[in-house]
Amino acid sequence: MKIETKTAHFSAPLYLESGRILEPYEIAYESYGELNKDKSNVVLVCHALSGSHHAAGVYEGERKAGWWDGLIGEGKALDTNKYFVICTNVIGSCFGSTGPMSTNYTTQAPYRLKFPVVTIKDMIRAQMHLLSDLGIYHVRAIIGGSMGGMQALQFGVDYPNFSDDIISLAATYATRPWTIAFNKVAVEAIRRDPDFKHGNYEIGAFKEKGLDGLAIGRIAGHISYLSPESMDDKFGRNYVNNDGLFELFGRYEVERYMEYNTNNFSRIFDPLSYLYIVKAINTFNLSRGYDSLHEAILRIKATVHLISFSSDYLFFPAEMQQIAKMLKRNGQAYTYKEIQSDYGHDAFLVELDKFAAHIKEILQ
Amino acid sequence: MKIETKTAHFSAPLYLESGRILEPYEIAYESYGELNKDKSNVVLVCHALSGSHHAAGVYEGERKAGWWDGLIGEGKALDTNKYFVICTNVIGSCFGSTGPMSTNYTTQAPYRLKFPVVTIKDMIRAQMHLLSDLGIYHVRAIIGGSMGGMQALQFGVDYPNFSDDIISLAATYATRPWTIAFNKVAVEAIRRDPDFKHGNYEIGAFKEKGLDGLAIGRIAGHISYLSPESMDDKFGRNYVNNDGLFELFGRYEVERYMEYNTNNFSRIFDPLSYLYIVKAINTFNLSRGYDSLHEAILRIKATVHLISFSSDYLFFPAEMQQIAKMLKRNGQAYTYKEIQSDYGHDAFLVELDKFAAHIKEILQ
Numbered sequence: 064m065k066i067e068t069k070t071a072h073f074s075a076p077l078y079l080e081s082g083r084i085l086e087p088y089e090i091a092y093e094s095y096g097e098l099n100k101d102k103s104n105v106v107l108v109c110h111a112l113s114g115s116h117h118a119a120g121v122y123e124g125e126r127k128a129g130w131w132d133g134l135i136g137e138g139k140a141l142d143t144n145k146y147f148v149i150c151t152n153v154i155g156s157c158f159g160s161t162g163p164m165s166t167n168y169t170t171q172a173p174y175r176l177k178f179p180v181v182t183i184k185d186m187i188r189a190q191m192h193l194l195s196d197l198g199i200y201h202v203r204a205i206i207g208g209s210m211g212g213m214q215a216l217q218f219g220v221d222y223p224n225f226s227d228d229i230i231s232l233a234a235t236y237a238t239r240p241w242t243i244a245f246n247k248v249a250v251e252a253i254r255r256d257p258d259f260k261h262g263n264y265e266i267g268a269f270k271e272k273g274l275d276g277l278a279i280g281r282i283a284g285h286i287s288y289l290s291p292e293s294m295d296d297k298f299g300r301n302y303v304n305n306d307g308l309f310e311l312f313g314r315y316e317v318e319r320y321m322e323y324n325t326n327n328f329s330r331i332f333d334p335l336s337y338l339y340i341v342k343a344i345n346t347f348n349l350s351r352g353y354d355s356l357h358e359a360i361l362r363i364k365a366t367v368h369l370i371s372f373s374s375d376y377l378f379f380p381a382e383m384q385q386i387a388k389m390l391k392r393n394g395q396a397y398t399y400k401e402i403q404s405d406y407g408h409d410a411f412l413v414e415l416d417k418f419a420a421h422i423k424e425i426l427q
Numbered sequence: 428m429k430i431e432t433k434t435a436h437f438s439a440p441l442y443l444e445s446g447r448i449l450e451p452y453e454i455a456y457e458s459y460g461e462l463n464k465d466k467s468n469v470v471l472v473c474h475a476l477s478g479s480h481h482a483a484g485v486y487e488g489e490r491k492a493g494w495w496d497g498l499i500g501e502g503k504a505l506d507t508n509k510y511f512v513i514c515t516n517v518i519g520s521c522f523g524s525t526g527p528m529s530t531n532y533t534t535q536a537p538y539r540l541k542f543p544v545v546t547i548k549d550m551i552r553a554q555m556h557l558l559s560d561l562g563i564y565h566v567r568a569i570i571g572g573s574m575g576g577m578q579a580l581q582f583g584v585d586y587p588n589f590s591d592d593i594i595s596l597a598a599t600y601a602t603r604p605w606t607i608a609f610n611k612v613a614v615e616a617i618r619r620d621p622d623f624k625h626g627n628y629e630i631g632a633f634k635e636k637g638l639d640g641l642a643i644g645r646i647a648g649h650i651s652y653l654s655p656e657s658m659d660d661k662f663g664r665n666y667v668n669n670d671g672l673f674e675l676f677g678r679y680e681v682e683r684y685m686e687y688n689t690n691n692f693s694r695i696f697d698p699l700s701y702l703y704i705v706k707a708i709n710t711f712n713l714s715r716g717y718d719s720l721h722e723a724i725l726r727i728k729a730t731v732h733l734i735s736f737s738s739d740y741l742f743f744p745a746e747m748q749q750i751a752k753m754l755k756r757n758g759q760a761y762t763y764k765e766i767q768s769d770y771g772h773d774a775f776l777v778e779l780d781k782f783a784a785h786i787k788e789i790l791q
Contacts, residue, residue, distance in 0.1 A: 081673035174665065178672045240658035240681035242651070247682050248612060254676070255639040274617040282612045283647050286605070291743060294604035300712065309445035309544045312618070312704055314698045317604035318611050341676055362534060378742070379655060 066120035066129075068093055070159060071193050077154070078353075083179040087168060090193045092116045092151040095135055096143030098199075102412025105199050106141055107190070107226070108150040108427070109207030109214035111412075112284075113332065115158040118150040119143075125403075133415040136338055140419040141426070146203065151193055153186045153214075155340050157333035160189075164266065164333055175335060176262040183213050183347045184221060189215075190214070191222065201225060204426060205365075208232035208411030210340070213347045216386075220349055223364040228425055230424050232370040232418070233411040235382040236356055237348040241404075242377055245287045249280020253334045262335055273329025279335055281325035290374035290407030360389045365407045366396040369416055372410040373403045398425070430484035430493075432457055434523060435557050441518070442552075444716075451532060454557045455523025456480045456515040458483040459499055460507030461669055462563075469563050470505055470790070471516040471554070471590070473571030473578035475776075476648075476704055477696065479522040482514040482696035497779040504672055504783040505790075510567065511592025515557055517550040517578075519704050521697035524553075528561070528630065528697055539699060541625040547577050547711045548585060556579075564697065565589060568790060569729075572596035572775030573742070577711045580731075580750070587728040592789055595774040596734040596782070599746040600720055601712040606741055609651045610705045612646025626699055645689035652791045654771030682746040724753045730760040732789050734782055737767045762789070 068091055076086035093116045098105065108118050108131065119135035121128045129150075135141045141148050152160040155178070163178035186250035194202070205215045205226045212234025219229040219366055235242075253259055256276030258268070271276075289297075298317040307313025314322075348358040371380035380401050402417045404410040410417070435661055440450035457480045462469065470661075472482050472495065485492045487529035487627045499505045500758045505512050516524040519542070527542035558789070573744040576598025583593040599606075617623055620640030622632070633641075653661075662681040666783075669678025717723040733751055735744035744765050751763035766781045 073612070075479060167634060176675060180675055182673075201531050238665060239655060240662040240664065240679065241653075241655040244646070244650045244653075244658065244681050244685060247685050248643060248650075250676075250682075251639075251644045251646060251686070252616060255643065275615075279612060279616045279619065279643060282608070283650070286608045286612075289605075289608075291603055291605035294608065298604040300604065308710060309447075309546075311544055311613075311702060315604065315607050315709065317607050317613070321608060321611050322615070339674060346672060347680065361443060385721075 064323035065194075066093060066117070066122055068159060071196055073192055073196075075192075077185070077192065079179055079185045079229050081180055085154065085161060085179060085181075088154060088161035088189065089159070089165075090151050090154070090161075090189060090289040092149060092193065094147060094149040095119050096145070096147045098147040103201070103203065104146050104197050105149045105194075105202040107194070107202050107205045108135070108148060109205065109211035110143070110150060110153065110292065111207070111209035111211050112344060113210070113328070116150045116152040116158065117158075119148070130412060131361045134419055134422070140422040141206070146426075151190050153340065155181045155186070155336060155343060156335035162333070163339055164284065172243070173266065175333045178335070178339060180346075181339060181341055183210070183217050184342065184352070186255050187214050187218050187221065191225075196274070198346060200225075204228040204230060206230035206232075206422070209408065210344055214348060219363040219365050219367060220353070220359045223362050226365045227369060228366045229363070230368040230370070230425060231383075233372055233375055233378055233408055235347075235378040236344055236386050237350065239382070242287070245283050245377070246345055247275065248283035249341060250338060252276040252279040253338060258333060264334075269330060271330070273326055273330070274334050277295045277329040277332065277334045278325040280337070281328050282321045284319055285324060288409040289407060290376055292374055292405035293407050293409075296405065314411050357389060359366060360386065360395070361393055362376055363390075363395060367396070369397065369399045370411075370421070372406070372408070372414070373401055375408045375410065377408040386394045430481070431488055432523060435560055437560075439556075440524040441549070441556065443543055444546045445496060445544050445704060449518065449525060449543060449545075452518060452525040452553065453523070453529075454515050454525075454553055456557060457482065457511060458511060458513040459483050460509070460511045461513040466563055466568065467565070469511050469558075469566040470510045470512045471566050471569045472499070472505070472512060473569065473575035474514060474517065475571070475573035475575050476708060477594070477692070478575070479520065480514045480516040481522075483512070489544070494776060498783055498786070500603035504786040505570070506787075510790075514646060515554050517707075518553045519545045519550070519700060519707060521700035524732070526697070527703055528698035536600055537630065542699070542703060544706055544710075546707050547574070547581050548716070550707065551582050551585065553579050555589075564606045566591075568592040568594060568595075570786070571749045572593035572707055573772065577708070578673065580713060582726040583729050583731060584717070587726050590729045592732060593727070593729045594732040594734070594786060595747075595768055597736055597739055597742055597772055599742040601714065602709055602749050603746070607709045608649070609647050609741070610709055612647035613641065613705060614702060615700060616640040623698060628698075633694060633698070635694070637690055638698050639693070639695040641662060641696065641698045642689040644701075645692050646685045649685055649688060652771055652773040653740040654740055654769055656738060657771050657773075660769065690737065721753060724750065724759070725752075725757055727759060733761065733763045733787070734775075735765045735772070736772070736778070738769050739772045739774065741772040
């Protein structure tokens, strides 16, 4: 599968939920498989906080495949022999779509903290523009996990006739304070890091040595993506160096993992983008703009497929069950599946075997 | 109740688990109630990470009572009409016992990072010295929550004949990677904070404006002390200022709470002490020094009372149940009680009503 990132330019303004305008803007995206003649085989994939439009395939000269490569491809759950699978980078990101470090047309300098706050609603509105641009006015399905699952649900509510199926994994109806608190670690760690310079760091400043604040915040993230059980399995109480047990900074395996992964991440991910995307997650609330959550959900015309994971400590199965209950009470079409998993929130990225067949079934 | 902190000086060395020696050292402590003639009415209370020997009563001119004031006093669960209740500050702390900012006798300067790593075993060994000094060779009960609960269990294992009852709340048999990961946020946030100066900050440097690194790490702590449910109840999705919803740093109530509490904490608590006490928690493992956990627990002669809290996301009820199972299998005397609570790990400090009667009963 040859992978190519495209970028769409929009000169028309994007009207944001805040009342502000983003203009002009760009959206980076990738697609896998062929668009059929009547454009009836589109599956839209939405990515999570740390993800990008690179959902499948391997770039030339690279080793690591896209984040849902196990799910997208020939013969896979999102079968590229059948479907035209498209994944776009959310606005606010640092991977190609317009974000806080993009050039502000008016000032010809990066937006930085002048970038407007974007919401999940804004992210999907931008995607609607892209799809319209491609002549796609209806899709077979929209699927995503975590923030991607929020987007899928928001699509169902805001554009009721746009998709036949909405598949939302490891998400919620509104972000709870528990999750906002996890994100708060990153917000404060970045904000207070002297190298962040109140958002005025130099472009590329963290390529060599990432921003400490982002790395520290990301540790809290990683905790919420895993579970006590997955950490037991993965790390146990193993020590990196047993001689270090009585050294103050001697490290357990779990500590080494956290350092390694978060240091790497902070070299790749832009701290301002992180703040903006976290803000979008924190402000996610399906009911905003509608009279109530009930009214919002009642708008959905697609069949909603909810998939939760038993050990998800970020968005608990009970939250997805609440959506399911509402859909049931309203007589709306839905399925709900709780996957037994020890992998915590990350299960939607890791335990593909446990839900790939289910997704294949949904699409048949 | 008149409250007075005493300090005991020890010139004999404290032999630490690491093989190192602490010499000389001091232990700050408080007691409530009267020691009876045959010294048979002693209850030892052990404090948690952020606690101190100030477990009950109100200091002159202050408002806030000791951390377990609801449990300790005349007619209360730990009835000071009957019992001589004593609580000591752990070594490594910054509230009076010898810790990393204490003066190293040899160099006449603060130990700082030269302070030896101390463990839960070391903390209780130091307490044994204090009690011996007071002529107390046997106690009626040892009680504590979280790190205090670890100490109580360790007393039971290391000094089997020392106490009639061991009461351990919200603790575990060995700290799991999940908890070590939560602590890792603080370790990294402190370690990487430029104002920490690799431990060479000036004494009193953070009295006015606390250390950011400690405040940030403490946010992760607070998450683990609460629960998703308690945060829902406490904060909901309320905004501090609704106009700020679309401002990048606009804050939810839960964010304001985290900022307020952690900033305050970082003005009071010494960052080096925090690192050392967190290290003691991370290295806690009842089985260390014995052939196995089973062998360790088999040593206990006291009746063990385990109290867990249903929503504790730091030390899960399943961990206490594992200890209970072992005690049962061995035919050792024990009770196990799981308290239904939404207050998470903090329940042992907050929901006294739910277990005070149970503790009173144990002591009768």
